[in-house]
Amino acid sequence: GAGVSQSPSNKVTEKGKDVELRCDPISGHTALYWYRQRLGQGLEFLIYFQGNSAPDKSGLPSDRFSAERTGESVSTLTIQRTQQEDSAVYLCASSLMVLAGPRGTQYFGPGTRLTVL
Amino acid sequence: KQEVTQIPAALSVPEGENLVLNCSFTDSAIYNLQWFRQDPGKGLTSLLLIQSSQREQTSGRLNASLDKSSGRSTLYIAASQPGDSATYLCAVRLQGAQKLVFGQGTRLTINP
Numbered sequence: 361g362a363g364v365s366q367s368p369s370n371k372v373t374e375k376g377k378d379v380e381l382r383c384d385p386i387s388g389h390t391a392l393y394w395y396r397q398r399l400g401q402g403l404e405f406l407i408y409f410q411g412n413s414a415p416d417k418s419g420l421p422s423d424r425f426s427a428e429r430t431g432e433s434v435s436t437l438t439i440q441r442t443q444q445e446d447s448a449v450y451l452c453a454s455s456l457m458v459l460a461g462p463r464g465t466q467y468f469g470p471g472t473r474l475t476v477l
Numbered sequence: 478k479q480e481v482t483q484i485p486a487a488l489s490v491p492e493g494e495n496l497v498l499n500c501s502f503t504d505s506a507i508y509n510l511q512w513f514r515q516d517p518g519k520g521l522t523s524l525l526l527i528q529s530s531q532r533e534q535t536s537g538r539l540n541a542s543l544d545k546s547s548g549r550s551t552l553y554i555a556a557s558q559p560g561d562s563a564t565y566l567c568a569v570r571l572q573g574a575q576k577l578v579f580g581q582g583t584r585l586t587i588n589p
Contacts, residue, residue, distance in 0.1 A: 364520070393576065402481075403566070405576035416575060451520060464509060464570070466577060468521040 362386065364469035366452050372475045373442055381437040381472045385454030392435050393455075393466060394427055398448040406450075409435060442476045449473050479504040483567055483580035491588050492559060498552040498583045500567030505545050508570045511577065512541050512552050514563040521566065525552070529572075557587045 365384045373379050385392050394406040405419040409429040420426070424442075429435040439446055453466040480503045490496055500510070509528045513521040525534045525541040527550070533542040540553040554561060564584045568577040 391575065395577075395579075402581040403568075403577070403579040405578070408575045410575065419576065453521075465511065465523050465526050467523065468513075470518075470520040 364452055364454050364467055366450075366469040366472050368472060369470065370473045370475075372477065374477050375444060376441055378438065378440045379442055379474065381439075381450050381474070383435045383437070383452030383454075383469060385433070385435070385452070386467055388432075389454035389456055389467075390432050391455045391466075392429055393453040394435070394437050395451045395453065396448045397451060397471070398445075403451065406437070439474075442474075444476050447474055447476045479507075479569060479571055479578045481567060481569055481578050481580040483565075483583050485583060486581065487584040487586075489586040489588060490557060492557060494557050495553065495555050496557055496585075498554070498565050498567075498585070500550040500552070500580055502548045502550075502569050502578075504571060505548050506572050507545060508572045508574070510541075510543055510550050511568045511570075512539075512550075513566040513568065515566055515582070516563050524565075554585075559587045559589050561585060562587045 367382045390411045392409045395403040397403045407427045408416040424440045427437045449471040451468055451471045453468045455466045482501045484499045507529050511526045512524045515521050527534045527543045538555040543550045564582040566582045567580045570577055
């Protein structure tokens, strides 16, 4: 079946502009995660959605970052007034209910490479 | 705060060798540990997931071990091949948490 998809694959923007990144999770996956990977660094958790529960926003680096998810479908990550330090690969992942066993495995999309000039 | 460290940062070996990648974590109260590979320009591919109650998992030429009490995991790759060249990431999920905490990865190069 189809994996996690993300769009666009690449985005170049000017400092100060807003950008919107999209993630389509695997069908039936109730959990969705956003991570960021800056050059030469490890992945950083940004935000987590689980069904209709309140999202865990503890990883968002500033109030310029926000994300939405409608039900168990598409999610969008929005970065307002982009800064050069926002340049990174933004990765989305999804999983089934976060219980023990393979169902807890997170499946990652190919990422969106964001470059802020 | 959970910290995950991977050593070495980079490793280059001849084809056919067996090798071990190391991962350590500071908080032993983990729910599970996962190994991924990341190819340039691509997303992450899950290789093995070890639950906190397990000691090891095997898939083909890959074997991952977990010693929760010492905060360590190893990924053993047998009979390495050039196609194994990638960055290998270790990630832990803490009990009661949903997010993964990642190490910075080991960049592996297998030379033909």
